[in-house]
Amino acid sequence: MLPSIVAVGTIPLPPNSNCASLQRRRNTSPSSSQHHTITLLRRCKTIQELHQIHAKILKTGHSQDPHLLFKLLHHCSTLNSIDYAFKLFETIQAPDVYHYTALICGSIVSGHSDACFRLFFRLLEGQIMPDLVVISYVLKACGIELSMEEGRQVHGHALKLGVGNERLVSMRLIEFYGKCGVFGDAEKVFDGMPQRDAVATTILISCYSDWSFIEKARTLFDNVGDKDTACWTAMINGLVENGMTSAALELFREMQGEKVPPNEVTVVCVLSACSQLGALELGRWIHSYVGRFGIKRNTYVGSTLVDMYSKCGSLEEAKKVFDEMPNKDVVSYNSMIAGLALNGRSREAAELFKQMIDRGLSPNHITFVGVLNACSHGGLVELGYEIFESMTKVFSVEPRIEHYGCMVDLLGRVGRLDEAYEFIGRMRIQPDHVIWGTLLNACKMHRNLDLAEKVAEILMKSDAADSGTYVLLSNVYASFGKWSEAVGIRSKMKDHGIQKEPGCSSIEVDNEVHEFLLGDIEHPRRDEIYQKLEELSDALKLEGYSPEKQVVLQDIEEDEKEWALSIHSERLAICYGLISTKPMATIRVVNNLRVCNDCHSLIKFISKITGRRIVLRDRNRFHHFEDGFCSCGDYW
DNA sequence: CCTGTGTAGA
Helix, strand or coil: CCCCCHHHCCCCCCCCCCHHHCCCCCCCCCCHHHHHHHHHHHHCCCHHHHHHHHHHHHHCCCCCCHHHHHHHHHHHHHCCCHHHHHHHHHCCCCCCHHHHHHHHHHHHHCCCCHHHHHHHHHHHHCCCCCCHHHHHHHHHHHHHHCCHHHHHHHHHHHHHHCCCCCHHHHHHHHHHHHHCCCHHHHHHHHHCCCCCCHHHHHHHHHHHHHCCCHHHHHHHHHCCCCCCHHHHHHHHHHHHHCCCHHHHHHHHHHHHHCCCCCCHHHHHHHHHHHHHHCCHHHHHHHHHHHHHCCCCCCHHHHHHHHHHHHHCCCHHHHHHHHHHCCCCCHHHHHHHHHHHHHCCCHHHHHHHHHHHHHCCCCCCHHHHHHHHHHHHHHCCHHHHHHHHHHHHHCCCCCCCHHHHHHHHHHHHHCCCHHHHHHHHHHCCCCCCHHHHHHHHHHHHHCCCHHHHHHHHHHHHHCCCCCHHHHHHHHHHHHHCCCHHHHHHHHHHHHHCCCCCCCCEEEEEECCEEEEEECCCCCCCCHHHHHHHHHHHHHHHHHCCCCCCCCCCHHHHCCCCCHHHHCCCHHHHHHHHHHHHCCCCCCEEEEECCCCCHHHHHHHHHHHHHHCCCEEEECCCCEEEEECCEECCCCCC
């Protein structure tokens, strides 16, 4: 389908306009005073300096100099001051297409892509001739915002202006249609490009990955003759984003085999795979790679390293990278705060939050997720309230559902259940199944059947419930001995075709990640692992360990493999660690679900009798086991 | 030109 052209009205096409000649060239060369100001702007490092330069321009009567205004606008976006850019823009009496482009570009960079289409519309209304550059940026914005209608209209304008086949426009069109998931149109533009364009292919690969069409992406990728760094990186990232971390790492190895040099983006993607897998050794290796191969240590690389070390349970290394980062930004702080929270260092997380404020950085919504999460993990109720209040009052950050979620968790975890319930009632947005699930779990922890039933009823009615919610519901009923309800949930799950997410644990030994699924293992050293398991259980019995008869979903299943299923994958991974690593080595295991009470106390005992440090990462935090104790203080 | 960081509950 061709995009609608009429929707935005007539475009003022000047007579004899030949769009191929629409090049961005100014017919005047800057005067020497302009030149001086531009040099000042280029050296300008803070928005305050920019204000001064602007003041000077006003004083010298150049307030409407188009070239200077363009440079000013452009610099606002590099200095992250889109607000000032908008104010400045409004003072321009006759903005031209360059001013619009600068503002649109700045809006995209600062995460305000939604403003771009409005600006473009204003440009058209002002009888200003758009060019291929401004069209390209607006298309980019439409892709980010998934604005189907707007993007189609811009496509129409591009065709009408005759720039529809410009390489830049074609690429943005592919990006726009691809991001919106309209691959028919994306492919149509792609096929219309003169030659098989490697860059355009990279865009398409990335879009297919965004929509989880990994096979499509892979086919395109395999057919690119001369793959550059970005192309490899796009494919690696696609695999990482779709949870295919092992395949991503394999592709990274292949990339090295092909002697394509990775850049900082590649490193970020591979580190992200390490974080997901908990592959500390590999992560360290990539880190050393950064130093050795001249990869830029920008804030992306730094923050990702902090995240990787945190998620691999090595907080010391995370802190070291963080402390050594020269230009820490909000994201760097966010990584470190979340990392501290994840590892149960709540006070330190809160202190770092204070420190970032003192340094004049503005916290964003993610910062607050991190620090509120730290409060809830640490039981810091009053501090949590204080910070939550400060969001709107001090920092003008509107709380989102996840912030409310942190607060419900904070209150529920310490047993202030009614307060949590009332808190949900006062929320300014509709609570979702996550919020109710959080409260329900708190009810289970604190054995409040009345409230649990009330919440369960609400959850049953919600249609957004996912497999985790169903499992939670069923476990809650079972834990209160409500068998028929528990069975009812289970059959409801079956009816809805919802599968329980299988438990999976992984452990990295000698740079290789070994994955274990619940119960059945197809591991070369299966017998030794099971032998170790037996051995431990005998030793544990002597130590006085008796498994809590936790009633879980499996107990009401008729399953001949029940015994195997009762062995959670983290136990298998730990046993494998015990038999395959040096006697005093720390064992690091990553699990995809929450560790159950039973495994948690079992692992405490294992750490005691084997003298090993065991670091277990579960769904949302770390447990550092040592000599019979866990860093979470059994509070998780 | 294309590729990238940080995010509550279970």
